[in-house]
Each structure stands twice: as structure tokens, then as C-alpha cells.
Amino acid sequence: xxxxxxxxxxxxxxxxxxxxxxxxxxxxxxxxxxxxxxxxxxxxxxxxxxxxxxxxxxxxxxxxxxxxxxxxxxxxxxxxxxxxxxxxxxxxxxxxxxxxxxxxxxxxxxxxxxxxxxxxxxxxxxxxxxxxxxxxxxxxxxxxxxxxxxxxx
Amino acid sequence: xxxxxxxxxxxxxxxxxxxxxxxxxxxxxxxxxxxxxxxxxxxxxxxxxxxxxxxxxxxxxxxxxxxxxxxxxxxxxxxxxxxxxxxxxxxxxxxxxxxxxxxxxxxxxxxxxxxxxxxxxxxxxxxxxxxxxxxxxxxxxxxxxxxxxxxxxxxxxxxxxxxxxxxxxxxxxxxxxxxxxxxxxxxxxxxxxxxxxxxxxxxxxxxxxxxxxxxxxxxxxxxxxxxxxxxxxxxxxxxxxxxxxxxxxxxxxxxxxxxxxxxxxxxxxxxxxxxxxxxxxxxxxxxxxxxxxxxxxxxxxxxxxxxxxxxxxxxxxxxxxxxxxxxxxxxxxxxxxxxxxxxxxxxxxxxxxxxxxxxxxxxxxxxxxxxxxxxxxxxxxxxxxxxxxxxxxxxxxxxxxxxxxxxxxxxxxxxxxxxxxxxxxxxxxxxxxxxxxxxxxxxxxxxxxxxxxxxxxxxxxxxxxxxxxxxxxxxxxxxxxxxxxxxxxxxxxxxxxxxxxxxxxxxxxxxxxxxxxxxxxxxxxxxxxxxxxxxxxxxxxxxxxxxxxxxxxxxxxxxxxxxxxxxxxxxxxxxxxxxxxxxxxxxxxxxxxxxxxxxxxxxxxxxxxxxxxxxxxxxxxxxxxxxxxxxxxxxxxxxxxxxxxxxxxxxxxxxxxxxxxxxxxxxxxxxxxxxxxxxxxxxxxxxxxxxxxxxxxxxxxxxxxxxxxxxxxxxxxxxxxxxxxxxxxxxxxxxxxxxxxxxxxxxxxxxxxxxxxxxxxxxxxxxxxxxxxx
Numbered sequence: 009x010x011x012x013x014x015x016x017x018x019x020x021x022x023x024x025x026x027x028x029x030x031x032x033x034x035x036x037x038x039x040x041x042x043x044x045x046x047x048x049x050x051x052x053x054x055x056x057x058x059x060x061x062x063x064x065x066x067x068x069x070x071x072x073x074x075x076x077x078x079x080x081x082x083x084x085x086x087x088x089x090x091x092x093x094x095x096x097x098x099x100x101x102x103x104x105x106x107x108x109x110x111x112x113x114x115x116x117x118x119x120x121x122x123x124x125x126x127x128x129x130x131x132x133x134x135x136x137x138x139x140x141x142x143x144x145x146x147x148x149x150x151x152x153x154x155x156x157x158x159x160x161x
Numbered sequence: 162x163x164x165x166x167x168x169x170x171x172x173x174x175x176x177x178x179x180x181x182x183x184x185x186x187x188x189x190x191x192x193x194x195x196x197x198x199x200x201x202x203x204x205x206x207x208x209x210x211x212x213x214x215x216x217x218x219x220x221x222x223x224x225x226x227x228x229x230x231x232x233x234x235x236x237x238x239x240x241x242x243x244x245x246x247x248x249x250x251x252x253x254x255x256x257x258x259x260x261x262x263x264x265x266x267x268x269x270x271x272x273x274x275x276x277x278x279x280x281x282x283x284x285x286x287x288x289x290x291x292x293x294x295x296x297x298x299x300x301x302x303x304x305x306x307x308x309x310x311x312x313x314x315x316x317x318x319x320x321x322x323x324x325x326x327x328x329x330x331x332x333x334x335x336x337x338x339x340x341x342x343x344x345x346x347x348x349x350x351x352x353x354x355x356x357x358x359x360x361x362x363x364x365x366x367x368x369x370x371x372x373x374x375x376x377x378x379x380x381x382x383x384x385x386x387x388x389x390x391x392x393x394x395x396x397x398x399x400x401x402x403x404x405x406x407x408x409x410x411x412x413x414x415x416x417x418x419x420x421x422x423x424x425x426x427x428x429x430x431x432x433x434x435x436x437x438x439x440x441x442x443x444x445x446x447x448x449x450x451x452x453x454x455x456x457x458x459x460x461x462x463x464x465x466x467x468x469x470x471x472x473x474x475x476x477x478x479x480x481x482x483x484x485x486x487x488x489x490x491x492x493x494x495x496x497x498x499x500x501x502x503x504x505x506x507x508x509x510x511x512x513x514x515x516x517x518x519x520x521x522x523x524x525x526x527x528x529x530x531x532x533x534x535x536x537x538x539x540x541x542x543x544x545x546x547x548x549x550x551x552x553x554x555x556x557x558x559x560x561x562x563x564x565x566x567x568x569x570x571x572x573x574x575x576x577x578x579x580x581x582x583x584x585x586x587x588x589x590x591x592x593x594x595x596x597x598x599x600x601x602x603x604x605x606x607x608x609x610x611x612x613x614x615x616x617x618x619x620x621x622x623x624x625x626x627x628x629x630x631x632x633x634x635x636x637x638x639x640x641x642x643x644x645x646x647x648x649x650x651x652x653x654x655x656x657x658x659x660x661x662x663x664x665x666x667x668x669x670x671x672x673x674x675x676x677x678x679x680x681x682x683x684x685x686x687x688x689x690x691x692x693x694x695x696x697x698x699x700x701x702x703x704x705x706x707x708x709x710x711x712x713x714x715x716x717x718x719x720x721x722x723x724x725x726x727x728x729x730x731x732x733x734x735x736x737x738x739x740x741x742x743x744x745x746x747x748x749x750x751x752x753x754x755x756x757x758x759x760x761x762x763x764x765x766x767x768x769x770x771x772x773x774x775x776x777x778x779x780x781x782x783x784x785x786x787x788x789x790x791x792x793x794x795x796x797x798x799x800x801x802x803x804x805x806x807x808x809x810x811x812x813x814x815x816x817x818x819x820x821x822x823x824x825x826x827x828x829x830x831x832x833x834x835x836x837x838x839x840x841x842x843x844x845x846x847x848x849x850x851x852x853x854x855x856x857x858x859x860x861x862x863x864x865x866x867x868x869x870x871x872x873x874x875x876x877x878x879x880x881x882x883x884x885x886x887x888x889x890x891x892x893x894x895x896x897x898x899x900x901x902x903x904x905x906x907x908x909x910x911x912x913x914x915x916x917x918x919x920x921x922x923x924x925x926x927x928x929x930x931x932x933x934x935x
Contacts, residue, residue, distance in 0.1 A: 037187075041189070043180070043183065044179070044181075045180070046184075046186075047186075047358075048357070049854070050437065051854060053854065053855035053856055054356060054855055083180070084178075084179065084180035085180050085181075093175070093178065093179070097178040097179065098178075100178050101171060101178060104168075104170075104825050106171070106174065106177050106178065107407075107643065107825060108356070108405060108406045108408075108641060108642030109173065109176075109177030109182060109642070110356040111356045112178055113180045135864060135866075138863050139863055139864055141863075142356060142855065142862065144353075144356055144829075144833065145407055146828060146832075147830070147869070148828075148861075148862075148866045149828045149866060149869055150821075150824075150828065151863070
């Protein structure tokens with residue numbers, strides 16, 4: 009049996025039927041071909057699947073799709089305004105804050121969630137906000153620098 | 162230089178920050194089936210029977226395969242593995258059967274319905290035990306396996322490689338020594354943990370051609386292994402690596418590709434297998450565990466005169482790759498130090514543990530943890546400053562390595578040591594925190610690494626000019642995060658005098674991009690970079706040939722400048738690449754030459770086999786990269802917790818191609834090294850993996866990041882592109898021993914294994930107090 013839900017997905021109103029046991033991550037990837045959010049562990053431990061739900065970062069592998077009913081979802085695909093990159097995206101490129109890129113969408117969305125609530129966070133606040141997002145490549149330094157640069161604007 | 166040495170932004174940046182880049186798991190194909198794998202619950206057992214009758218009947222199941230379908234053994238250096246177990250299983254988790262079904266859920270259900278009958282065999286799960294005579298044999302047929310001639314297997318035992326290093330006369334050496342010190346260390350298994358798990362899709366067509374999409378570092382090496390296993394000619398086997406979400410060695414060979422291929426052959430449909438994180442922990446290569454022993458003879462002046470070394474590697478169930486880690490570690494057993502008399506052995510041993518394989522640094526991080534603690538221990542024992550002791554013995558131009566290779570003037574190890582000692586303030590005691598339970602101290606460690614690869618591995622590159630003067634660069638070097646797409650473009654841009662944004666790179670498709678042996682070993686900037694340079698030179702030669710006709714100028718008086726061939730004598734005389742890209746049009750309208758295509762091929766020069774009995778060779782590797790780390794840590798003596806406060810790292814890289822990218826490599830290596838030093842460890846109990854999740858196996862988070870100072874020395878590599886050599890792996894090598902040495906400097910305790918967990922630190926403090934009280 010499928011449930012009928014409606015929500016806003018990357019600024020567009022959507023109606024969708026979804027299985028009750030399907031995660032938000034699987035719905036985004038399989039039903040909407042939004043593959044920017046990645047499954048790194050499926051247990052909410054790595055943050056690669058981070059998206060914004062009502063502006064707040066969540067591990068989409070831990071959220072059931074049906075819980076998105078009536079809410080606002082923003083994925084990495086919807087962050088840029090067309091071809092105009094979000095400041096965070098541009099800053100990640102400028103500061104070399106990405107390597108293999110697999111954690112990058114989740115990392116940027118976690119940072120976006122922070123800046124939504126707190127546009128000028130301290131370095132410690134930034135570290136706390138991305139502490140659930142694992143990156144095996146960069147050693148995190150350039151990621152923190154990239155977010156700091158936007159926070160200081 | 163205009164492009165080399167500049168902070169050019171990553172060419173793959175926009176695709177990665179927007180989520181637009183499609184990794185293998187993001188691919189969906191019409192008619193695609195999903196695979197699941199039946200795995201062994203035993204570390205060592207005979208397979209008596211596999212009953213697939215119930216699974217076959219499940220609606221939605223399309224194919225089932227077992228090891229009997231393709232029993233041929235394959236392997237990169239030693240042909241000891243099959244993709245699915247045949248007759249017996251050798252580790253807990255080994256694949257015994259696989260199912261392809263319409264959905265993953267059906268495939269998983271079918272796997273549960275497969276019934277396998279086993280006869281348990283005695284397992285051997287400790288490498289030291291496995292070496293003993295009479296130990297259960299993991300591979301009784303080892304003597305029949307084919308292997309590369311540089312390896313020395315010992316049939317009838319579990320030893321799949323015995324590397325010997327014999328230099329000088331070690332007995333005489335010890336006679337000259339004023340002090341002889343012995344120590345031993347253990348490095349546990351750890352896991353790579355790229356954020357992207359392994360994934361592969363196979364599609365077999367009825368014309369006999371096979372396409373494999375895989376998150377792999379080395380499409381050509383994968384193609385070779387699959388061609389051998391499935392007896393498909395290379396022109397019918399296409400391997401595509403769309404993007405790699407981190408590898409660190411784990412995606413260097415073949416892992417799961419061979420499981421999906423038979424399923425696609427049976428169905429003619431694309432079949433996808435994606436590893437879960439648990440699979441990633443248990444069923445992809447682990448970093449081998451290793452036991453080491455050192456006996457060091459040193460004079461009172463601090464010169465090491467004799468060294469006896471033994472490394473025993475836990476290769477796990479299959480060592481097709483592990484044998485080469487063992488050999489490479491053998492070459493480097495003395496570390497970056499000149500020792501005239503060495504007697505050493507490095508053994509790769511089969512056990513019923515998870516399969517060992519390449520992990521960032523390829524044996525070097527493991528052996529340097531031991532070598533560099535041994536150096537500090539010896540220095541402390543003879544009352545010498547560890548930094549001075551290192552500098553006395555360090556490889557220096559004019560010296561000789563353990564294999565008797567000359568040390569050339571591009572070895573800047575001493576400069577690196579001096580730099581990190583200064584940056585960490587090694588001679589200034591740490592400022593102690595107010596909390597008396599916390600102690601701060603500093604430590605230092607060195608490292609070296611060479612590309613561990615066969616002597617004659619090849620690279621190639623093709624550059625095609627477009628009629629608007631832009632270019633395509635094709636290589637099969639893979640950007641696995643290290644930034645090779647960007648640096649190879651920078652090399653081409655510099656050589657062609659063409660802005661990087663006018664060059665587009667294509668990679669990772671054996672049907673369309675030219676040969677590259679493997680993206681491993683920190684060899685891409687050097688090897689692929691040289692191939693790119695040669696392809697650019699080939700383009701340049703053709704441009705100048707045509708321009709000399711067009712401009713009626715001697716070729717010697719022409720140069721490339723910003724997309725034009727320009728006369729060095731009369732700068733107004735010039736012709737654009739656009740005008741020459743498809744050939745030259747003559748005044749009468751006729752044309753000559755045709756499209757400009759540059760080709761570059763490269764094999765490192767004169768790398769030669771070593772002597773099998775002594776390990777000696779004047780050039781066993783393409784180059785050595787040297788460097789050092791200095792660290793400052795804070796230990797909580799009440800909890801045993803170590804915090805790394807600051808790391809200074811300096812490497813002699815020959816030439817920095819892109820400062821942003823290379824800093825990122827070092828910073829990433831430092832933090833990855835901190836993980837292995839402080840908390841990463843695979844917990845195994847009789848072959849059972851106990852901590853196969855990020856909940857139970859922690860990797861560093863942003864909270865573990867120290868302050869980092871990263872510097873470079875540039876003593877040019879004479880045969881490197883613009884003087885560059887490799888650096889991606891070395892960054893990790895001295896991270897763990899520097900921390901262990903700092904711990905000794907803080908508390909006077911030396912822990913002979915990693916990770917330096919709070920429990921081990923507290924235990925060491927307790928033992929020290931007990932010793933004092935007694």
C-alpha cells in the first residue's frame with residue numbers, strides 16, 4: 009500500500025505516492041532521480057544524505073518519506089539558483105574544500121542549515137554543525153575555511 | 162610559470178558542489194536488476210553443497226550464480242582468488258552465491274532461501290600462528306598458483322611472499338656497535354572507509370561484449386583481471402569508472418565486479434551490486450595487520466651500523482595484492498636512514514581473516530609507525546636528541562638506500578626535518594595547561610615512500626585540438642579526489658600555452674581513453690603527468706611544423722604563446738591554434754596534414770629488478786618522496802585521552818603543481834593518520850569482524866582536526882613533469898608515530914601498538930607507576 013503525500017521539493021509543490029517504509033533518501037534518489045544526496049552508511053552516522061527539511065538539516069536515511077508530508081524539502085540540486093551557485097557552493101570550490109565530492113552535498117547542506125539559523129557563526133559553531141558529516145579526504149580544514157568565508161561576509 | 166604552481170580551481174568543482182556528478186550508484190539503466198550476495202558464516206570451511214532450488218522459485222528472481230560458474234583463479238600479482246568461493250571459504254563473509262532479481266528486496270529474500278552445507282575447518286586467524294609448521298593451510302595449492310616472477314612464495318606453508326634484504330655484513334655491524342637495542346610493534350587491521358561504498362554494474366550483450374561500470378581507481382587493471390577470469394577478449398570488455406567517491410587503495414583492484422558479471426551473462430540485463438557500509442567494512446580490502454621486530458646496533462656517536470628487521474603481515478584469505486605490500490615494505494625496512502649492514506625479512510602470511518590489500522601508503526604507514534618509534538626509543542636509550550639522531554642517519558645526497566640505490570640530490574629530508582622542528586617549536590617545551598592532570602608535549606617522525614609498482618608500468622595520453630583552438634585531453638588516470646583532472650590539465654596547459662579552461666579532460670573508459678596501468682602509488686602526477694607532457698610536446702611539434710610553412714619561418718624561431726604559434730624574432734608574425742587545428746589551408750585553398758592529435762606514452766626510466774636473494778637493486782623504484790611531521794599533543798592522564806593540538810608537515814615534492822590541491826592532500830593525510838593513531842582498529846575475534854559500522858568503528862570528525870602547518874621543499878625530480886613527484890599517500894605516513902613519540906615525551910611511556918586508545922594509555926601509565934614502586 010502506498011500513501012499519498014504532498015510537499016515542496018526544491019521550491020516546487022509535489023504530490024506523490026510512497027510506500028510507508030521508504031526512507032526520504034530512497035524516495036529522493038529512486039522516485040525523483042535526485043541523486044545528489046548519497047547513502048554512505050544508511051544509519052545516520054556519516055551525513056552524506058543530509059538535506060534540509062523545513063530549513064533544518066536531517067539525515068534523510070533516517071527520515072521516512074511519509075514524514076515529509078506537508079513539509080519543505082531542499083536538496084543540493086535545489087540550492088543553486090539555476091546556474092548561479094549558492095555562496096557556499098562557490099566558496100567550497102574557491103577554497104578547495106572538496107576532493108572526491110561524495111560527502112560534499114551533505115556537507116554543504118549541513119552548513120546551509122546552520123547559516124539559515126545563524127548567518128554569522130563562529131568557527132566552533134561551524135565545527136559543531138558539521139560534526140555529523142564525515143569526510144575522509146580533506147582533513148576538514150578547507151571545509152571550515154570555506155564556510156567561515158561565507159559566514160564572515 | 163603561468164599555470165603550473167598556481168591555485169587553479171578544481172575542474173570538477175561545479176559538478177561536485179551541485180550534486181550533478183553521477184557516481185556509479187547514481188546510475189539507473191532500463192531493465193536493471195539488483196544483486197545480493199550469500200556470504201559465508203565461517204572463517205574456514207569446505208562447501209559441501211549449495212541448494213538454490215527454493216531461491217530460484219521466488220518470483221522476481223532472474224539468475225543465481227555460484228563459484229562453480231567461473232572457477233578460474235586470478236589476481237594482480239598472485240592468481241589466488243575467485244570472485245565467488247569454489248569448494249571452500251577462507252574468511253567469514255566470503256561470497257558463495259549471488260542472486261539477481263527485479264528488486265533488491267527480492268534478491269535479499271532469495272539469498273536467505275539459499276541453503277549452503279559446510280564442513281568447518283580449523284581456522285588460523287593470527288599471522289604468527291599461521292607461519293608455524295603444522296598450521297592449517299589456507300591455500301594448500303599455493304604451489305600451483307601463477308605469480309609475477311619477483312615474488313617468492315613458499316608452497317606447503319601459509320607464506321605467500323618472503324622478501325629478503327641482505328646488505329653488508331650484519332654480524333660485523335653489530336660488533337662495531339656500542340649499543341644494541343631490541344623492540345617490537347604491532348599494527349592492527351584498519352579499514353579505508355571512503356564515504357562512497359563499492360558499487361558495480363555489469364551489462365553483457367549477446368554479441369559477446371561486456372560493459373562494466375564500477376567505482377574503481379584503475380579501469381585498465383580491472384579490465385585485465387576480468388578478461389582473465391571470464392575469458393573475454395579485451396576489445397569486447399569495456400570498463401567505465403564514472404566517478405570515484407574516495408578510494409585510498411580500496412578500489413585499486415577488483416572486488417565485486419566479478420560477482421555481477423555472471424548474473425548479467427545469464428540474463429542479458431544490466432545487474433547492479435552496491436555494497437552496504439557493513440559490506441564495505443568486511444568485504445572490501447582491509448589494511449593488513451603487521452607484527453614487527455627490530456634489533457638496532459648503534460655507535461655512541463649515534464650512527465646506526467647494523468639492523469635486523471622482521472615484518473610479518475596478516476594478508477588474510479587472499480593476498481593477490483598483499484604480496485606486493487610485503488615486498489615494498491621490505492625495500493623500505495630501514496626507513497629513510499642509511500644503514501650499511503641490514504638483515505631483514507618481510508613475510509606475507511595467509512590467515513582466515515578479511516582480505517588484505519592496498520591502503521594509502523601501501524605498507525609505509527605501517528612500517529614507519531614501528532621504524533619511527535624505534536628511532537626515538539634508540540635515541541632516548543643512548544641519550545641523544547631524536548631530531549639530531551635522525552639527521553645523523555638520514556638519507557642525504559651522496560648516500561645509499563637499503564637496496565644500495567644512490568641517494569640523489571633531490572632528497573630534501575634534512576630540510577623537511579628542520580622545517581617541522583622549527584614549525585612545531587620542537588626545542589621549546591610545551592606550555593602546560595592549568596589543569597595538572599593534562600600534559601602537553603611534542604614529537605617528531607619522518608617518512609618516505611616510492612611508487613610500489615612493477616618496473617615497466619605504462620601511461621598514455623592523447624590531446625586533440627578542436628577547430629576553435631580548444632583541446633580535449635584523454636587519459637585513464639582517475640580523479641579519485643586527489644585532483645588529478647585539474648593537475649593534468651595544468652601540465653597540459655603549461656606545455657601548450659593554453660589556458661586551463663580551454664582544455665577539457667576525459668577519463669575512465671577503456672573503450673575511449675588511452676591506457677593507464679593504475680591510479681595508485683602516488684604515481685599519477687609523475688607517470689600520467691609525463692605522458693600528458695609528451696602528448697603536449699607532440700601537439701607542439703605539429704603546430705610548429707604547420708606554422709613554419711604558414712609563416713615562412715624556421716621552426717627553431719617559433720614558440721607557443723597563449724593559443725598562438727609566434728615568431729620569436731618578429732612577434733607580429735603569428736598564427737592561431739584554431740587556424741591549424743584541422744590542418745593547414747594553403748593559399749590556393751588546398752589543405753595539408755589534417756587534424757592535430759598529440760600522443761604521449763611513458764614508462765619510468767630504467768627501473769630494474771632486484772636480486773631475489775638480497776633485495777639489492779640500484780634502481781628498484783621510480784623515485785622516493787621524503788618528508789616529516791612534527792606534532793604537539795595533550796594527554797589527559799586521568800582519562801587517557803589524547804588530543805592532537807598541532808601538526809607541522811613538510812615534504813620534498815620536487816615541484817608543487819597546485820598549492821591548494823597539495824595542501825588538501827597533506828591535510829587529509831594528517832587527519833586520516835590521526836584516526837589510525839588514536840582510534841581506528843578492526844576488532845576481530847576468530848575471524849569475525851566485530852565493529853562493522855561507523856557507530857563502532859569511528860573515523861575522524863571535524864572535532865579531531867588539529868591546527869595544521871603544511872610546507873613544501875622543492876628539490877626538482879629530474880625526470881618528473883616540471884620537476885614534480887608523487888605526494889598523495891606519504892602525508893599519512895609519519896602521522897601515527899609522531900603522536901606516539903609525543904606521548905613518550907609527555908609521560909615517558911611507549912605503547913608498542915596503535916591505536917593509542919585511552920585504555921592503553923591508562924594501562925601504560927599504571928605499568929610505569931608499578932615499575933617505579935617496585
